[in-house]
Amino acid sequence: MDFTSTDYGRAASEPSSLPWAEPGPKRAVWIDISRLVWRARHLTPSGIDRVELAYARHFLDHGSRPARFVARINALGGRELERSAVRAFLDDLDRDWSDRRAARPFASLARLLARSRLAPNPDRGITIIPSHQNWHRLPWLKQRRGRGGRLVVFLHDAIPSDYPEYARVGGARRHDQRLTHALQMADAVIVNSQATGDALARFARANGHRQPRLCVAPLGTRIGRAAAVTTPAERPYFLCLGTIEPRKNHMLLLLLWRHMAEAGLPALPRLVIVGRRGWENEQVVDLLERSRGLRGLVEERNAIGDAELWRLMAGARALLMPSFAEGYGMPVAEALAAGTPVIASDLPVYREVAGGIPEYCNPLDGPAWQSAILDYAQAQSPRRDAQLTRLRAWRPPTWADHFRRVEGLLEELD
Numbered sequence: 001m002d003f004t005s006t007d008y009g010r011a012a013s014e015p016s017s018l019p020w021a022e023p024g025p026k027r028a029v030w031i032d033i034s035r036l037v038w039r040a041r042h043l044t045p046s047g048i049d050r051v052e053l054a055y056a057r058h059f060l061d062h063g064s065r066p067a068r069f070v071a072r073i074n075a076l077g078g079r080e081l082e083r084s085a086v087r088a089f090l091d092d093l094d095r096d097w098s099d100r101r102a103a104r105p106f107a108s109l110a111r112l113l114a115r116s117r118l119a120p121n122p123d124r125g126i127t128i129i130p131s132h133q134n135w136h137r138l139p140w141l142k143q144r145r146g147r148g149g150r151l152v153v154f155l156h157d158a159i160p161s162d163y164p165e166y167a168r169v170g171g172a173r174r175h176d177q178r179l180t181h182a183l184q185m186a187d188a189v190i191v192n193s194q195a196t197g198d199a200l201a202r203f204a205r206a207n208g209h210r211q212p213r214l215c216v217a218p219l220g221t222r223i224g225r226a227a228a229v230t231t232p233a234e235r236p237y238f239l240c241l242g243t244i245e246p247r248k249n250h251m252l253l254l255l256l257w258r259h260m261a262e263a264g265l266p267a268l269p270r271l272v273i274v275g276r277r278g279w280e281n282e283q284v285v286d287l288l289e290r291s292r293g294l295r296g297l298v299e300e301r302n303a304i305g306d307a308e309l310w311r312l313m314a315g316a317r318a319l320l321m322p323s324f325a326e327g328y329g330m331p332v333a334e335a336l337a338a339g340t341p342v343i344a345s346d347l348p349v350y351r352e353v354a355g356g357i358p359e360y361c362n363p364l365d366g367p368a369w370q371s372a373i374l375d376y377a378q379a380q381s382p383r384r385d386a387q388l389t390r391l392r393a394w395r396p397p398t399w400a401d402h403f404r405r406v407e408g409l410l411e412e413l414d
Contacts, residue, residue: 027414028066028125031059032144033086035133036093037071040109043303044276045097046243047330048131048156051192051219055130055154056090058403065410070119070127070144072134078119078143085112098306119143126150126413135178141185150413153182154190157327158199159247166247166325168279176203183209188409190215192328195349199327215409218353219330220399221337222306236377237270239316239340241309241331242323244285245278249322249345249363254284256366256373258293269377271320272312274301310338317376317384318343321350322363329353337396341387343372353397357390359383 035052039045045053059067060083069081089112092105127144131154134140145151161179164172182189183204189212191197197214204211242248250273257271277285288300301312313319319335321344332354335342342358344350350358361368376384 026065027150027410028068028122029059029063029410030068030070030122030125030127030144031056032070032072032127032129032133033081034071034073034129035131036090037073037109037112038133040089040093040105047328049097050222050330051154051156052130053090053094054220054399054402055128056086058399059128060087060090062403064407068125071116072137072140073113073116076113076116078140079113079116080119081112082115085115088112101305121146122149124148126152126410128152128154130154132156132175132178135181136174138181138185141181145185145187150187151185152188152190152409152413153186154192155179155182155196155200156192157196157325158203159325159327161203162199163247163325166245179203180207180209183212186212187413188213188215190217190406190409192217192219193349193352195352196327215405217402217405218397219328219333220402221330221334221396235270236317237272237315238318238320238373238376239312239335240271240273240275240320240322241313242275242321243278244273244275244281246280247324248275249324250281250284251287252322252363252366252369253320254287254291254294254298256370257297258287258291259366260370260374261293261297265374267377268297269317269373271298272301272316273298274304274309274312276302313338313340316340317381318359318373320369320373321345322361322369323347324363326350332358333396336391336394339388339391341376341384341391343369343376355394357387357394359387 033052033056035049036056039049069086070078071081072078089105089108092108095102096105122144123146127149135153141151158179160167160171160175179200189200191214194216197216200212240250240253244250253271260268287294288298313335318341319331321329321332321342323345326347326349329350332342332344332350336354336357344358344360345363346360359372361372372383375381
């Protein structure tokens with residue numbers, strides 16, 4: 001993999017003759033954690049939540065420049081957050097998402113907001129928004145860039161704009177607005193993959209915007225093979241991980257498992273689906289709740305902690321990802337990092353992240369998926385063994401790699 005920082009055009013920055021663009025000490029960073037504040041009430045995090053948490057942790061503990069924290073609270077407006085209160089909130093949030101038995105972070109969230117103050121102008125600082133939160137609010141972006149400041153946003157995907165049929169009602173219009181505002185206001189856009197950067201560049205060309213300055217920085221993984229030791233399951237199972245929504249293509253797997261059961265195939269493996277229920281998923285939910293053919297074969301797990309997720313991932317015969325579209329596909333990288341094989345849709349972004357390690361199938365080719373699943377379910381599986389051999393030479397992306405690229409971008413913006 002050769003991920004590089006790409007500059008598709010000049011950044012929207014002030015001319016060098018202006019006083020705030022003169023060379024000087026490193027600019028402070030302002031990390032916007034609005035999404036974490038909003039999502040603290042949820043039982044389980046999304047991939048975007050985890051990225052914002054990683055950014056907050058990095059700049060709180062490991063960043064190379066002064067860091068301050070900000071959030072936009074609907075009833076309070078923009079607030080600067082006290083560092084010690086941010087740390088306590090992140091600790092509680094991390095514990096809550098890692099272990100479902102942990103206390104919810106509501107007390108530390110209340111202290112965080114109680115100790116906040118009106119967010120000042122960032123002056124010469126660099127504001128980083130690690131999620132899509134509040135991009136549709138142009139006044140907020142303008143405030144966070146300020147006069148003489150810099151604005152960096154993290155784009156996780158352009159899927160609602162590229163594939164409106166997979167978005168919530170109104171989601172495509174909202175995402176188009178986000179991308180437009182980012183292209184108008186941001187000095188640079190961090191993307192998780194070249195595929196996401198290419199999608200943003202296409203959107204810019206199609207809508208008459210300048211080409212963005214991009215920093216391509218693959219996401220780190222949270223688990224390694226040493227942490228993935230588990231006792232083999234008595235009955236083999238496969239894992240599917242992700243929000244239950246149309247583009248994840250759970251329907252393919254459910255229909256496939258029902259077909260195999262109806263065909264009387266012996267010793268069928270189980271399918272474990274982990275993820276919260278999203279939108280426009282009525283048929284999938286009907287199969288999960290009402291299909292007699294899937295009883296005892298398919299298990300749905302909606303809210304589990306990371307520790308339980310890692311055990312499930314480590315014990316699976318393979319992770320199944322039949323998605324129609326992805327911006328990155330963090331579960332693929334994390335499964336491979338854990339030493340678990342992957343069977344995935346043949347998407348460019350998966351090949352960018354994982355190369356030739358996984359087994360790839362067309363997301364509409366049911367017989368190909370069935371062939372792979374039945375082979376991987378066997379105790380002696382030539383195809384699974386071949387992937388495990390390929391996997392030994394794979395180096396997963398790390399958060400240290402990611403933030404080296406981000407820190408390099410910040411130096412260019414000083």
